[in-house]
Amino acid sequence: MDSLLYDKIVSCNKCTRLREYVKNFKIPPRFKDWEYWNKPVPGFGDKDAKILIVGLAPALHGGNRTGRVFTGDESGKWVIKGLYTLGLSNKEEGINRNDGLKIKEVYLTNAVKCVPPENKPTKEEILNCSYFLREEILSLKNLRVIVALGRIAFESILLIYGMRIKFKHGVIIDLPDGKKLIASYHPSAQNTKTGRLKWEDWIKILEMAHEISNNPQY
Secondary structure (H helix, E strand, C coil): CCHHHHHHHHCCCCCHHHHHHCCCCCCCHHHCCCCCCCCCCCCEECCCCCEEEEECCCCCCCHHHHCCCCCCCHHHHHHHHHHHHCCCECCCCCCCCCCCCCECCEEEEECCCCCCHHHCCCHHHHHHHHHHHHHHHHHCCCCCEEEEECHHHHHHHHHHHCCCCCCCCCCEEECCCCCEEEEECCCCHHHHCCCCCCHHHHHHHHHHHHHHHHCCCC
């Protein structure tokens, strides 16, 4: 990520409710020795990425703790392990910002950069953050495929492109600029532990994105 965009994201204070939320939560005993990031969490990955994976927002004790997207929570385990399975990550899991994790061909980010109470950002908060999401998309010059994890991420991408389409797992949308948008259930514990999203279905989404990103015929 360009350092100017990184600084803009990390220093953003536009959403008062979100900034206040991280000042008053209780740190669980298992993380008592952690100094929480407690700021907007920027994207992470390969600057030459062909695939962009967009989640909802940082988890309170995940990205909001570690300062890196999809790190330190259940969703992150599925995302990084999935990339590792396809040979796109050098590690099976992200632990912290200094763990040496490297991913190739893929960039990771969230539709909303700050952790929202109950994982429910307001429409205004989503709109505020859409500026950063748009800038991230524009900065990825080799981008061919966007994978949206969950309805909010899906609708956030469509908002940027001025489109309205109903969310459905596995659907592939042709975007006006030639990119493809793939919708997936979010690999949150709520979906993976209930079987709504199975591991084999998650891998199929990643394989689909990888195939499209490397096939000139798409």
